[in-house]
Amino acid sequence: MTNTDANQLITDQVHRELAKHLFNQAWELIELPDRTPEQDRLMLVTACASWLHWDAIGTEKNRAVADWQIAHVASLLGYGDVALAHARAALDRAEADGQPDWLRASALEGMARAHAAAGHKAERDRYLKQATDALSAIDEDEERELIASQIATVPELVATVPEL
Numbered sequence: 001m002t003n004t005d006a007n008q009l010i011t012d013q014v015h016r017e018l019a020k021h022l023f024n025q026a027w028e029l030i031e032l033p034d035r036t037p038e039q040d041r042l043m044l045v046t047a048c049a050s051w052l053h054w055d056a057i058g059t060e061k062n063r064a065v066a067d068w069q070i071a072h073v074a075s076l077l078g079y080g081d082v083a084l085a086h087a088r089a090a091l092d093r094a095e096a097d098g099q100p101d102w103l104r105a106s107a108l109e110g111m112a113r114a115h116a117a118a119g120h121k122a123e124r125d126r127y128l129k130q131a132t133d134a135l136s137a138i139d140e141d142e143e144r145e146l147i148a149s150q151i152a153t154v155p156e157l158v159a160t161v162p163e164l
Contacts, residue, residue: 023069081118084115
């Protein structure tokens with residue numbers, strides 16, 4: 001069975017519900033203060049599973065957020081190359097016409113975080129400044145505060161890159 005065949009078995013509503021559920025499950029794992037190695041693996045595959053469902057039926061905004069979440073998870077785990085690939089995809093989608101300002105600011109934060117995970121200080125600092133500057137374009141207080149809180153958690157640099 002091909003991926004296209006599998007997608008035809010799952011309705012758009014089921015894709016959407018699974019994507020949301022898996023996104024939220026990954027976010028709960030992100031917020032755990034002390035994850036086990038098993039929870040780290042679950043966090044990564046759950047974010048990836050959410051991405052697959054958003055890719056099947058979502059908008060470019062949904063796909064950007066899904067890429068951002070994988071980049072966030074990969075950054076937390078120290079997988080700089082994976083984080084950079086998904087952060088770049090999120091930023092490319094966020095900079096497309098018609099996307100909300102909060103999405104661009106969030107994607108810039110994701111790029112800063114990914115560069116921190118990859119050990120790139122200058123790029124981390126450049127994207128962090130761009131993300132901070134992008135906050136002023138966000139009209140909604142709640143959205144601006146959420147992105148600002150994410151920006152505040154971008155680490156300086158990840159000390160070591162773990163083995164796969």
